[in-house]
Amino acid sequence: MLTSSLSPSSTQLVIDVLDLVLTQKKPLDRAYSLQFSGMTLQPSEQGRITLVVGDILRRLNLYCYLSDVKSEEVARLGTRLLNTWHLFHQLPLPKMQYSLSIDEADLAKRIEIAKADLVLWDGCPEWLDTLGSKQLGDKWPQERAALYQAAKRFLRTNTLKTTPDELIKTLAKEQVTTLQVAGVETALEVTSDSALFRTKAFKLGLFEQQDAGSQLVAAALDAKPGMRVIDACAGAGGKTLSISAQMEGKGRLLAMDVEQWKLDNLKQRARRAGAHNVETRIIASSKTIKRLKLTADRVLLDVPCSGLGVLKRNPDTKWRDAAERLPVLVELQKHILQSYSRMVKVGGMLVYATCSILPEENRDQVDAFLAANVHFEFIEDETISPAETGFDGFYLAKLKRIAEV
Template structure:
């Protein structure tokens, strides 16, 4: 939570970032990169900018309603939006030379009306509120409110290089204060507002920044030294590196994806982490999967999904995505689960995972797969609830292959 107003220059940066996201459709991380590139911003000021931008996006429809501005006109009307944000948070208005003023009477009228609309107050677009109500029923309002909160920062201790206690001590010397996370082995919550990626500990590969819920998904794989493990939708490899640590660097860990640039990034991260048993492979066609039939002790399918469990961390997706994309993703998940499950050997374990909390992407997918595949049996599943844990939202199901 901010205790002081943004400077005029930082306010302009926030407006520029929002315009790129909302008017040009750029992902938030790329909008940050575009605007921060070449600037010599103090770490504290950059943190303030990202905090305000994130908060605005988490409740964008509320702030736009209070300011009476449209999301596709942020470049022109962003100054009034930022004035309303400061007013809402009881902060002095930023000292902008040219700014659209806020009518105090109109603002107070709109504020009272907004308090009567729970979904609007929680920063939830209508399409998402309808979907959440349909899929989660009475549990949805709690999850909706939890997804409104700012995300905490978590680290995963890289046990290939140090223990959690050793990491805490090393980080403290660099003015990074952390505490262990209950129930998530090797996870640390960062309490200080520190530039983590500039620390010597990060450069030495002692940790990765990873949500505690995501760390739980990786731990479910339960990979042992000497096993053959496949992370078939590896992306940039956060879970891959966690699995490598489980394996103590022994055995074969194959990280696969359909995008080469993600695998290239993973190679760099693996080198820094000392995860020498990680091998990357592009999925060029269905033949890539067929060649690995019945070969793996463990297969993790962290499938493409709506991301509706990680809206705290990626709030821009609420405003860039549309409900029409959802059934396309559900169909893709079904295809991946059906095809990639062939890589699990008899007696091996398949872990299906998403960063969504929606039933249709989670248990419904698993139930349908089991109905269509008598070669697998259900072991367990869990929804990692943002409302219950404070983490990002994830789901996993653990299945065992019992026959060819």
């Protein structure tokens, strides 16, 4: 958390980013891009801005209640929201030319009332609390509380170029302090406030920023050198690059997605990482999948999902239409699992994964698939719990093809 108040200009940037997200419905990363583009902010100040925005969005309903400001009023009443935030965190009020005052006695009363309402205190919207309680039962309050915490920063060591021990030493020379993460061989936790992407180590491709839980999903594929592997929902390719390192750059690794711009970004990242066995392919139609029938030793299906396991990192998801989108996403997941599983050859393994902790998107999907596809057998599954690990939340299930049909 901050140890000093925001500058007036930074306070305005926070308000502008929040307005883009809450009023204009821009994704948070897009809002940052629009606000920071063309500016010459110091990395430290940009980091302070993103810290405050992230904390407010993780418990938006709490801060709105404490300040008596509705989310759609941020552009007009944002100074009151920011003043409340500063007082809540026992920081001096920022010096702004135009600033709405705060009744500190009223704020103290509101804080005591909020403490008695754990759902509000955890920054959880009603729809999400209802959904989480229904699907996770007694486990939900613990997960709910974990999901309003700030996300830790993790790196994945690129073992094509270095080792975790060597990377720790290399980063230390650039004033980046890291610790190895128990249970995740390639992961380092960043414990210093450092501009990672400006380091020489990053430019040399020695690491990627990737949550430790995400690294566990990629590791579950157990890809070996010389295999034919398909990452069928590759996106920008964080897991693809992890898989390439598992394969020691040997064999064929096909990264697929329906959006070309993501694959273009992946190509750039693969060049920096020295992941020379990565090939990208756009999924233009169902024929793209049919042509690869029974060809892959391993297939990773990191399917589109609600993202409710990664709310620490993407807190704006809480305040979007996730509840309305969930049934559509569940149907899409079912379709992808049924269709894309055809690429796994007999004896090969499929890993189905999401960044959700909801059974509806996870084990329920796997059980329904296995009931309809007796030529696959269940190996094991795992839910990576934010509450238990401190990582982002993920699910993975390993399935083996035992016959063609």
